[in-house]
Amino acid sequence: MITVRASIVTALAYAAEEVRCCLGRQATGRGDVAEDVDGERESGRAVLGRTLKFLREKAGKSLGQLADDTGYDKSYLSRLESGDRLSKVTVMEDLDGYYGAGDLLVRHWRAARLDAFKDQYKxxxxxxxxxxxxxxxxxxxxxxxxTEEFARGVLSGAQTTADGDEVVEEQVAxxxxxxxxxxxxxxxxxxxxxxxxxxxxxxxxxxxxxxxxxxxxxxxxxxxxxxxxxxxxxxxxxxxxxxxxxxxxxxxxxxxxxxxxxxxxxxxxxxxxxxxxxxxxxxxxxxxxxxxxxxxxxxxxxxxxx
CATH class of the missing domain: 3.30.870.10 (Endonuclease Chain A)
Structure with missing residues (x-):
């Protein structure tokens, strides 16, 4: 569990509410929270990353400070914000708790995870x-x-590219x-x-x-x-x-x-x-x-x- 300083809980709760308004999205029954950006549909992963960055900046935290507070690696958090990496849902649950955001990040994560699947499966x-x-x-x-380890073994066999390990981890998540x-x-x-x-x-x-x-x-x-x-x-x-x-x-x-x-x-x-x-x-x-x-x-x- 992540320990949050009591002095910033209220500010983070306000930030969470503001991001809901500023992003202007309501999740549908299928968890689809992507939106159109310049006429093109933005990926769920990009929406999630932008939301993560918005919440952090509204809380007045640098990536280093967030890493210290949460115990997650700074470079890992940076890649989540840039949309280069998909986390496990438990990470989003932790950050929802940290920011006092209800289930906002988990809801965005549900849409972002679809990026790891082929279109025919979505x-x-x-x-x-x-x-x-x-x-x-x-x-x-x-x-x-x-289980996580069994899934990793099943999914690893098909990966032969240089970035195979990262692809496997995203598919496992x-x-x-x-x-x-x-x-x-x-x-x-x-x-x-x-x-x-x-x-x-x-x-x-x-x-x-x-x-x-x-x-x-x-x-x-x-x-x-x-x-x-x-x-x-x-x-x-x-x-x-x-x-x-x-x-x-x-x-x-x-x-x-x-x-x-x-x-x-x-x-x-x-x-x-x-x-x-x-x-x-x-x-x-x-x-x-x-x-x-x-x-x-x-x-x-x-x-x-x-």
Whole structure:
């Protein structure tokens, strides 16, 4: 936690309110807070950086002073303000608390994180952010339940460029940011069917895999999450090559999203969404019950320990 001097709390609160007025933006239901600048749409990351700089300057702080107060590296804070780096959501939570800004920075961060995803994925991300019910099948560990180290290992394999490490870190931050959805209020109801394959291909590092398994065991107990394992004994099935997600909004509208073999598709046609729901139901019928799935995961944890 960041300790803030009592003498500047009031000034920072006024600054936070002023930035809301000066920037003149209201977040939409999909968390989109970007605006048009000189006829071109400004990226969410640029909006976030400008907001960070505005709050700091209104508080009368230099980057060095902010670094001293918060414990974050000065160069790191500078890159956040310039839009060159995407932080984890916890950094924005800390700075919101520091400036007394409510959830202003977190809201801007939700839009900025979309910059780390391909355009074809962004529409789905917007729908995921407002969904009240989520059903997901994944042949691997789903991103919503990945630990930081496991996600870093998964995402590192595809990066071969000189700036690969930085790209990976931004993708890790964006992926972990999706997990913020599971604890927002009201919490979405989430059902995840995960192939046994996901539990049989460990991370390269033993500790990362052990922590990932323990996280799955914990997540299976969350009140808004139902986790089921589809065992090998269920045999071949119709979603072995990709994932399927079904989302329901507050108004009852639904979409399906499929990924696999390097392709992705957002499905909005009601008849096709219904067919995808029925295919999900068949998978769920083949999966172990939630209680048996928890036992299965615990057994895998014990196997790993031994």
């Amino acid at each position: 529409e789905y991300m917007g729908l995921e952010a407002t969904a009240r019910i989520m059903w997901l099948f994944s042949p691997g560990i789903p991103g919503l339940l990945q 964006a992926r972990l940011g999706r997990q913020y959805l599971l604890r927002q209020k009201p919490e979405p109801e989430v059902r995840i069917v995960m192939d046994e394959f996901a539990l049989r291909r460990p991370a390269a590092r033993g500790k990362a895999w052990r922590d990932q398994l323990l996280h799955l065991e914990t997540a299976a107990l969350w009140p808004n999450v139902t986790l089921q394992v589809l065992p090998f004994s269920a045999g071949a099935h119709h979603h072995m090559t990709g994932s399927l997600t079904l989302l329901w909004q507050r108004d009852g509208s639904a979409v399906a999203y499929k990924e696999g073999n390097g392709c992705s598709r957002l499905i909005e046609d009601p008849d096709e969404v219904l067919r995808q729901r029925l295919s999900y139901d068949r998978l769920r019928d083949l999966a172990q019950s939630p209680s048996d799935s928890r036992t299965f995961i615990r057994d895998v944890v014990e196997e790993h320990r031994s």
